Amino acid sequence: KIAAAKYFLIVGIESAIDLCNHVISKNRLxxxxxxxxxxxxxxxxxxxxxxxxxxxxxxxxxRNRLVHIYWKIDVDLLYTILQEDLSDFNRFLTLLSKKLDT
Incomplete structure (x- = not known):
C-alpha cells in the first residue's frame, strides 16, 4: 500500500507539473x-x-525525493501529506482553470 501511495503521489505531482509546462509553452513564458x-x-x-x-x-x-531516494522517505511524513495536503491538488486545478477561463 505504501508503494502505491508513493506512486499515485508521484503521478499527481508530475501531472500538475505537466499542465504548467503546457501553459508555459503555449504562452511562451x-x-x-x-x-x-x-x-x-x-x-x-x-x-x-x-x-x-x-x-x-x-x-x-x-516528488524528486520520491523518485530518486524513495528508500529514505519517512512513512509518517508520507501519511501526513496524504491526510493533510491532497486538497492542494484541487486548489491547484481550481486556480489554474479560473485563470485559463479569463
Whole structure:
C-alpha cells in the first residue's frame, strides 16, 4: 500500500507539473530551470498566490525525493501529506482553470 501511495503521489505531482509546462509553452513564458521553478514561472504570471506557490514548489521537491531516494522517505511524513495536503491538488486545478477561463 505504501508503494502505491508513493506512486499515485508521484503521478499527481508530475501531472500538475505537466499542465504548467503546457501553459508555459503555449504562452511562451520563460522556461523553468527545474520542476519546482515551473510553479514559480506560473506565479510570476499570476496563476498562483505566493504562499500557495511555495507549497507547490515543496511538492515538486518531494516528488524528486520520491523518485530518486524513495528508500529514505519517512512513512509518517508520507501519511501526513496524504491526510493533510491532497486538497492542494484541487486548489491547484481550481486556480489554474479560473485563470485559463479569463
Amino acid at each position: 520563460r522556461p523553468p530551470e527545474d520542476y519546482a521553478d515551473t510553479f514559480l514561472v506560473m506565479m510570476e504570471e499570476d496563476f498562483f498566490p505566493e504562499k500557495f506557490t511555495e507549497k507547490l514548489m515543496q511538492m515538486a521537491r518531494f
